[in-house]
Amino acid sequence: MNQPPEITFSGHFMLEGRELFDACFVMPSARWTCLLGPSGVGKSTVLRLLLGLETGGVFMGNISSSDGQPVAGRISYMAQSDLLLPWLSVTDNLMIGASLRGETGDQKRAVTLLERVGLGAHGHKKPGALSGGMRQRAALARTLMEDRPIVLLDEPFSALDAGTRADMQELAAELLSDKTVLLVTHDPAEASRLGDQILVMGKTGMDVWPAPQMPAIRAVDAPETLDCQSKLLAHLRALAA
């Protein structure tokens, strides 16, 4: 697969006549960027702007990619809610993108991807018959199915129990290693494990937080991870205060 593009975001966003944020950052090619910050600061809004979705405000600035092609249309997206359609089987949910574009889905690829996320035996089931962790894995497989070079994740693991979350982080890191990824999270531990770059968004602007030196994904209990995690937590608490 050819190198995914690097994305540059810069500009400010006005909501109901006042400025919500003024941010400038770069998402390096084929790297994980983790975005943290207090609730309501505009993290999801940044994702929606990248995706070209309705935000309810006005954005003045520029979103560009290193290869000069438009960004919208080359991004796939995964949210905290799995957004699986309850009436479709898991396999059909993976192929929903194709259906929505009026194409026929690639069933073989769907089955292969389901096997990669460990759901090989569950493709025929309806999402309602799966656990939360399994549903989130299915949603991850659907994201991969779209095969876009850029992937945006909005707190995708926050509703999972700690063990399942750690598993999902490892799975996602492995499967999305060749994509330019932006992960919004509230969890300093998650950012310390996964981030090649860590960004902290505050009311005043966007800062780069020093990520651990060793390459991601890092062990949960590596001293560097734990150190980064505790300092990041202290910083976030200071921001919220």
Added chain:
Amino acid sequence: MRKLDFLLAILLGLGIWQVLVVITGAPHFILPSPWRVAKAAYFSRALIAENALVTITEVVLGLLLGTLLGMATALQLTLFKTAERLMLPILVFTQAVPVFALAPLLTLWFGYGMGSKVVMAVLIIYFPVTSAFHDGLTRIDRGYLDLAKTMGGARMQILRHIRIPAALPSLGSGLKLAAVYAPIGAVIGEWVGASKGLGYLMLLANGRAKTDLMFACLIALACLTVILHSLVGLLAKRLTAYAQGETRSGP
């Protein structure tokens, strides 16, 4: 168990009815006893069946046409925002006109036959079906629509693969309302002017002081409505089960 409950409820109803007949001492042309009504129903069974068939046909045709029209309107309102802005207020406003008041006019326009009754039923159920389905089509988790947009989904395909399946339970509730309203529409149409149907037979029996026959018609009508309602209820349950991804519907 539920069948037994149902039977007991019917027996209880008949008992209360009989007690009322006895303690009020009302003459049989005011309040006939259950037994009298049963006898009248038996003797006039061919007459009742013939007229019931007419009413059933009107109701079923009205339901089918009204549902199709209502669904088409809801889809069109969902697809075209301008249509939604212009038509929704008009639709709501027309609801202020009591449809019953239109019955004489409909008879004038569509004649004494089935046509005017079918139109009446269609008019009565059109709005509940439209508004329930439209609600379901538009009141959908924004996340699904956002996801569809990021996947490059076309509007028609989003309608077909996401909005319509998600709206099936709402459509089901609209249909359940329609199943109650449609017989009312047909019978009122028959009262205003008809030569066939249960509503017509009731008026006829009333005019000849055959109160027992009138009661028999009333009971036949009630049975029809209950059967229709439970059939449509079953359909609505299936629709909901499908939309929720249940492979088998529980009790």
